[in-house]
Amino acid sequence: MQHDPGDLAATQKEQREQWQRTYAMHPGMYGERPSAPAVHAAEVFHARAAEDVLELGAGHGRDALHFARQGFAVRATDFSATGLRQLREAARAQGVAARVTTAVHDVRDPLPLPGASVDAVFAHMLLCMALSTDEIHALVGEVRRVLRPGGTFVYTVRHTQDAHFRAGTPRGDGIFEHGGFAVHFFDRALVDALAEGWRLDEVHAFEEGELPRRLWRVTQTRRP
Template identity: 40%
Template sequence: MKNEKKIEKEVLNKQSQHWENTFSRKKDMFGLKASYSAQAAAKKFKNEGKKKILELGGGQGRDTIFLAQNGFEVYVLDYCETGVEAINEKTEAMNLSDSITAKCHDLRDPLPFADQEFDACYSHMLYCMAFTTAELEFLSSEINRILKPNGLNIYTARNTNDADYGTGIHCGEDMYKVGGFVVHFFSRDKVEHLAKGFEIDEISEFEEGGLPRKLFLVTLRKNNN
């Protein structure tokens, strides 16, 4: 695999505090409107009758709120206490406590749920955070474990066509520290590599933000064989 520089684990481990500081300074950092990917995922989930959703890396909750308002039961995990607090505040203010459960959790550890507990999993730019490939392999296996048969995993990740790819400080593998944030950029080969235990329903591309960021939108279906 290219870019086999030694992984800068100390740099990766400091990302949690960087996100805590950023969320503390910037309320609704990503805006209030649901992302394109959340809207696409909600449509897919509705069409297939998926109800119980696990969201990973919920940030400050813009997609969490959207999913709950569209009738889904949402469990959301994030490793930033500040983000979880923001989600809980919005949940209470919008009377969505029956639809949203938010907890702080490091996704490098096993997911705190039973086997086959969820209909679907959703995450927006969680995969392209400061995770090594080995950590992403483990996370993917955990997502597969907690999904019901025929369960969906829909995620997004910035890809190697993104203007920031190859810029900033190289942190090992395809990870670069840009503007203080470590980004793990995805190739199609990486998407396919991380799909073990799943069938790939679709890999599409879209753009978001002012750069713009270039992302994959990946839809995986649990392989029941």
């Protein structure tokens, strides 16, 4: 399906404002317990002797804080300053503030890190937000740039077997808006394309939430 880049840009602006409002109205909306993918990712990162983790789309920080409690140095980014403020407050309350840094960042822009500067990257449902396919490819290219050789990238995305796929308002390029939130639903071809030049370690199907949402957890490694 063809789509108007101008329409997508408007959707992206609306989504940013929507997340800001949502975090302001519902502080700590996802609770304090880490997501199952973050628990798994921490185990993988430990097994591979990672010391620092970059989380993209950290929100109010339930997963970033888990990584910090696990002993990693964590760099957390999100486009919501409100969510990151809640993250910092929680980090201080949990005694892990020294291991957490935050930065407001829109993933459509280059990552604010030098090349080969981080051991691991984690992103829970960030790649399947209101991003075009080209923007997703550019982001994964940036993740590869900032990872050290042999570094690990774990991400999750909703996919085309999800109940909300093709439900709600179509925004083009595989993106559908439902309940005020836009999602880019992945097919397997996109996962495979994003792994070109990487070692694709795992594509694990799982479910989350009451609907339930259907997702893939993808683990891939930057080749030396």
